[in-house]
Every structure is written in structure tokens, then in C-alpha cells.
Amino acid sequence: QKEVEQNSGPLSVPEGAIASLNCTYSDRGSQSFFWYRQYSGKSPELIMSIYSNGDKEDGRFTAQLNKASQYVSLLIRDSQPSDSATYLCAVKTESGGYQKVTFGTGTKLQVIP
Amino acid sequence: DAGVIQSPRHEVTEMGQEVTLRCKPISGHDYLFWYRQTMMRGLELLIYFNNNVPIDDSGMPEDRFSAKMPNASFSTLKIQPSEPRDSAVYFCASSKFVGGAKNIQYFGAGTRLSVL
Numbered sequence: 001q002k003e004v005e006q007n008s009g010p011l012s013v014p015e016g017a018i019a020s021l022n023c024t025y026s027d028r029g030s031q032s033f034f035w036y037r038q039y040s041g042k043s044p045e046l047i048m049s050i051y052s053n054g055d056k057e058d059g060r061f062t063a064q065l066n067k068a069s070q071y072v073s074l075l076i077r078d079s080q081p082s083d084s085a086t087y088l089c090a091v092k093t094e095s096g097g098y099q100k101v102t103f104g105t106g107t108k109l110q111v112i113p
Numbered sequence: 114d115a116g117v118i119q120s121p122r123h124e125v126t127e128m129g130q131e132v133t134l135r136c137k138p139i140s141g142h143d144y145l146f147w148y149r150q151t152m153m154r155g156l157e158l159l160i161y162f163n164n165n166v167p168i169d170d171s172g173m174p175e176d177r178f179s180a181k182m183p184n185a186s187f188s189t190l191k192i193q194p195s196e197p198r199d200s201a202v203y204f205c206a207s208s209k210f211v212g213g214a215k216n217i218q219y220f221g222a223g224t225r226l227s228v229l
Binding site for chain 1: 144146148154155156158161163168169204210217218219220221222223
């Protein structure tokens with residue numbers, strides 16, 4: 001089982017719709033969860049972080065975390081063509097006193113005008 | 114701050130040659146990470162350092178790969194000898210430990226390596 005799993009997509013949504021991206025992780029001791037956006041040919045950039053159960057909203061983005069189900073999601077409201085990118089889920093764990101971040105393989109999102 | 118700086122941005126080399134990738138982390142950051150990204154395998158963590166000390170190199174694919182961090186402002190990833198299957202984008206990222214759970218990584222622009 002992969003440590004962090006994402007559906008590779010592509011996930012296609014029409015402009016203005018809600019895009020829902022999902023991620024599951026295997027380590028129950030995971031402490032922090034991140035969503036990165038990566039445009040083609042560019043480096044990943046952090047768009048959301050979440051540390052406790054529940055929802056966290058930032059503009060059109062909402063991150064949701066359910067540690068009991070080992071599940072984290074990202075909702076993008078009013079999707080725009082500029083949101084078309086690959087979204088990487090990342091999970092931080094602590095091992096031996098050190099921090100390690102593991103990335104999923106990413107979900108490609110396509111917003112259709 | 115200039116962010117994480119990687120060089121070169123592009124590298125084309127022939128099989129068997131030595132390749133050295135360079136990274137300058139953000140000043141004050143105490144963690145440095147090297148990743149490799151390919152279409153097939155996604156973003157893979159190769160190795161990471163804390164305070165210049167290698168902590169976990171379990172992602173280094175084989176002995177042809179080595180990484181060093183001689184000081185807080187510089188790290189190298191070396192491939193010797195290089196092979197065509199090493200062709201990928203290599204990212205360096207850095208972060209600063211913050212008490213509690215927060216640990217945000219900042220990525221460099223990456224080095225696109227092509228081994229012919």
C-alpha cells in the first residue's frame with residue numbers, strides 16, 4: 001500500500017463547478033497535511049495546509065481532514081480554467097525525532113471553459 | 114528572499130558521464146530535500162538533510178547517486194555514472210522546523226536532466 005494515494009485523473013469539471021480532490025494516507029501518526037499545485041513544467045507550490053480535523057477555508061479553496069478515516073480532500077469552488085493543474089497531496093510524519101513529508105502522485109485537474 | 118535556487122536549470126549529458134546538481138536553500142531553513150519527478154513515478158523523495166546531516170536516504174535509487182550538504186547554504190546531488198533512466202526533473206526543497214505540526218516546504222525551479 002502506498003503511503004499517500006491519489007486518483008491520477010484527469011478530473012474534468014466545467015468552469016464554475018466545484019472540483020473535489022481526494023487523498024488517503026496510511027500512517028495514523030501523520031500530523032500535517034498539505035496540498036500543492038503544480039502547473040505543467042513548473043515546481044510545486046503550496047496552496048493549503050491543514051493540521052486538525054474539520055474544514056479549513058481560504059478563498060475558493062477548502063481543505064477537509066478526517067484523521068479517523070485517514071482522508072484529506074481539497075474542494076475548489078467556482079473552478080476556473082487557471083485552476084487546471086496537477087494537485088499533489090502531501091503528508092508529514094515524524095520518525096525518530098525527524099520530520100518527513102511524503103507526496104502522492106497527484107491528480108490532474110482540467111477545468112473546461 | 115530569493116527562494117530555493119537550483120542550478121543548472123537544464124542539463125543534457127551522455128550516458129556514463131558524471132552529473133552534479135546544485136541547490137541553495139532559503140537562508141535560515143534547517144531541512145533540505147532532494148526529489149525526483151517523472152511521469153511514471155510522480156514526485157519521489159530521494160534524501161533529506163536536517164542541519165546539514167543526512168537523515169533519510171532510503172529513496173536514493175542506487176549507489177550511483179550521492180548527496181552532500183557541506184554547509185547550511187549549499188547541497189549537491191551527484192549521479193555517477195549517469196544512465197538514460199535517470200532522465201527526470203530533480204527538485205530541491207527547503208523548510209524550517211516550526212514547533213508543533215507545521216512544516217512547509219518551498220521548492221526550487223528544478224533541474225531538467227536528460228541523459229542520452
